[in-house]
Amino acid sequence: xxxxxxxxFYFVLPALTLYIVFFxxxxxxxxxxxxxxxxxxxxxxxxxxxxxxxKIFSQNEAYLNYxxxxxxxxxxxxxxxxxxxxxxxxxxxxxxxxxxxxxRTMVYLPAVLPTLVVALIFRSILNPATGLLNxxxxxxxADALAKPWLVDPSIALWSVIxxxxxxGVGYIMVILLAGLQTIPREYYEAAEVDGANAWSRLRHIxxxxxxxxxxxxxxxxxxxxxxxxxxxxxxxxxGPGYATEVLATGIFRAFSQGLYGLGxxxxxxxxxxxxxAGYLVIRLMQRExxxx
Amino acid sequence: MxxxxxxxxxxxLVAIVVxxxxxxxxxxxxxxxxxxxxxxxxxxxQLPTTLHWENFSTVIERGRLGTSFLNSMLYSSGxxxxxxxxxxxxxxxxxxxxxxxxxxxxxxxxxxxxxPINFFTLTRIMQITQLINTKAGMIILYSAIQIPFSVxxxxxxxxSVPRELDEAAIIDGCGPIQLFFRIxxxxxxxxxxxxxxxNFLGVWNDFILPLYFLxxxxxxxxxxxxxxxxxxxxxxxxxxxxxxxxxxxPVIVIYLVGQRFILSGxxxxxxxx
Numbered sequence: 001x002x003x004x005x006x007x008x009f010y011f012v013l014p015a016l017t018l019y020i021v022f023f024x025x026x027x028x029x030x031x032x033x034x035x036x037x038x039x040x041x042x043x044x045x046x047x048x049x050x051x052x053x054x055k056i057f058s059q060n061e062a063y064l065n066y067x068x069x070x071x072x073x074x075x076x077x078x079x080x081x082x083x084x085x086x087x088x089x090x091x092x093x094x095x096x097x098x099x100x101x102x103x104r105t106m107v108y109l110p111a112v113l114p115t116l117v118v119a120l121i122f123r124s125i126l127n128p129a130t131g132l133l134n135x136x137x138x139x140x141x142a143d144a145l146a147k148p149w150l151v152d153p154s155i156a157l158w159s160v161i162x163x164x165x166x167x168g169v170g171y172i173m174v175i176l177l178a179g180l181q182t183i184p185r186e187y188y189e190a191a192e193v194d195g196a197n198a199w200s201r202l203r204h205i206x207x208x209x210x211x212x213x214x215x216x217x218x219x220x221x222x223x224x225x226x227x228x229x230x231x232x233x234x235x236x237x238x239g240p241g242y243a244t245e246v247l248a249t250g251i252f253r254a255f256s257q258g259l260y261g262l263g264x265x266x267x268x269x270x271x272x273x274x275x276x277a278g279y280l281v282i283r284l285m286q287r288e289x290x291x292x
Numbered sequence: 293m294x295x296x297x298x299x300x301x302x303x304x305l306v307a308i309v310v311x312x313x314x315x316x317x318x319x320x321x322x323x324x325x326x327x328x329x330x331x332x333x334x335x336x337x338q339l340p341t342t343l344h345w346e347n348f349s350t351v352i353e354r355g356r357l358g359t360s361f362l363n364s365m366l367y368s369s370g371x372x373x374x375x376x377x378x379x380x381x382x383x384x385x386x387x388x389x390x391x392x393x394x395x396x397x398x399x400x401x402x403x404x405x406x407x408p409i410n411f412f413t414l415t416r417i418m419q420i421t422q423l424i425n426t427k428a429g430m431i432i433l434y435s436a437i438q439i440p441f442s443v444x445x446x447x448x449x450x451x452s453v454p455r456e457l458d459e460a461a462i463i464d465g466c467g468p469i470q471l472f473f474r475i476x477x478x479x480x481x482x483x484x485x486x487x488x489x490x491n492f493l494g495v496w497n498d499f500i501l502p503l504y505f506l507x508x509x510x511x512x513x514x515x516x517x518x519x520x521x522x523x524x525x526x527x528x529x530x531x532x533x534x535x536x537x538x539x540x541x542p543v544i545v546i547y548l549v550g551q552r553f554i555l556s557g558x559x560x561x562x563x564x565x
Contacts, residue, residue, distance in 0.1 A: 113543060170314065255412065
């Protein structure tokens with residue numbers, strides 16, 4: 001039996017069909033429809049060229065906010081989750097011998113909860129008047145820090161970033177911790193014998209050998225940030241104003257308003273951004289692995 | 293590098309503080325779910341004075357948690373079983389028979405991990421296939437969405453099943469279907485369980501798809517039901533907490549029981565890169 005018969009192509013068909021019909025075709029046809037005035041009010045669809053894109057990139061509309069907010073959100077959460085996740089992983093790996101599993105279980109817990117639920121809980125916690133956070137801050141005398149977290153346009157996005165980091169850092173920590181645990185102890189011991197201090201051990205042993213895990217983590221963070229929806233929608237619904245509106249929530253807004261051509265155009269831009277980002281990071285992933 | 297006692301003590305301290313920060317919101321929900329409406333209005337961390345168990349029955353009835361629980365269960369298990377099976381079949385062939393076409397198809401499928409969903413055209417397709425606003429439609433849609441990641445996970449694992457087994461099975465007279473279902477699939481169990489749990493949780497916790505595609509409230513899964521309940525009962529944080537608690541209870545149970553698979557699956561997938 002040759003390979004073709006032993007591993008017949010039809011095995012691939014169910015997965016491929018689902019994927020193409022419900023994923024690829026919508027995305028590709030969506031690109032075409034970005035150049036139309038498709039909406040829910042009229043049944044005929046007219047070609048309008050770059051009209052939608054002109055609207056999206058014009059200064060008079062709010063659409064550019066979607067991009068800037070998404071960018072700020074993505075970069076901030078990626079950096080925060082990476083740095084905090086790494087710090088926690090290092091601490092659990094090197095500082096804490098017993099109870100590692102217990103800590104890991106507790107720190108990862110938020111990651112398995114529905115994002116929607118996390119957002120609802122934090123709506124209460126971040127309530128300016130009665131929320132747990134401000135109550136706590138006032139009780140330790142830090143009244144000035146008790147801000148209107150989700151209501152003040154200048155800090156709303158950062159509050160959302162904070163909540164998302166809270167939820168996501170455990171997930172990142174688990175991946176980095178696993179990466180740390182693959183680094184053989186002998187390397188550290190040899191370095192110590194050679195007189196290296198903790199900082200240089202980190203720089204020259206840990207970080208280089210952790211690169212694959214860091215790359216994976218960064219990819220995951222970026223892909224998440226560019227498509228984030230649940231946490232924004234349930235915490236602030238894009239508000240106040242458009243202060244926290246990101247691509248995915250903006251798309252939903254266009255959907256609700258029946259502006260299908262416009263919404264598809266935003267989605268297509270998101271599609272291109274994701275392909276470029278995905279491709280770039282995969283190129284990074286294929287760099288020469290570190291030889292110890 | 294043995295940390296001294298002070299270093300270890302402070303590391304433990306930090307770990308405890310961080311763990312508490314992670315757990316406090318859940319603790320908040322737990323305590324407030326038992327309070328009376330007045331007590332819970334400030335959502336404080338104090339313990340309830342009496343345990344109002346009736347909050348739960350109120351919430352199950354008014355929040356239609358019974359129906360939404362069954363819906364969540366249906367969407368999660370249905371789609372996970374279908375997607376994991378299809379992904380395993382595809383990964384098996386694509387990995388064992390690495391022709392140029394098959395290698396292209398693998399990357400084609402993996403690309404889906406990064407791609408967004410175009411809700412507008414997808415809605416149109418759901419309308420054309422008459423799947424919009426149906427439970428079957430949700431199951432099929434969720435399956436499609438799980439395929440890229442599942443193929444990725446399983447493909448990475450399949451190489452650990454020796455090809456000699458395939459040879460032996462063929463010599464014994466196995467056809468391709470028997471080969472896959474009798475020999476390969478059982479050996480894939482660890483990665484299937486990991487993929488299954490991760491996908492199950494992903495669908496269970498999903499909010500955006502039902503938001504776009506399910507207008508009929510009897511089809512709503514728990515996430516949409518709890519959001520709707522919150523909208524209605526915003527003033528009654530005790531009821532909202534009870535609703536949230538019941539919504540996350542299955543997730544926490546699955547997490548505690550299956551965490552070995554979740555955490556090990558994440559780790560091995562990530563470390564191998």
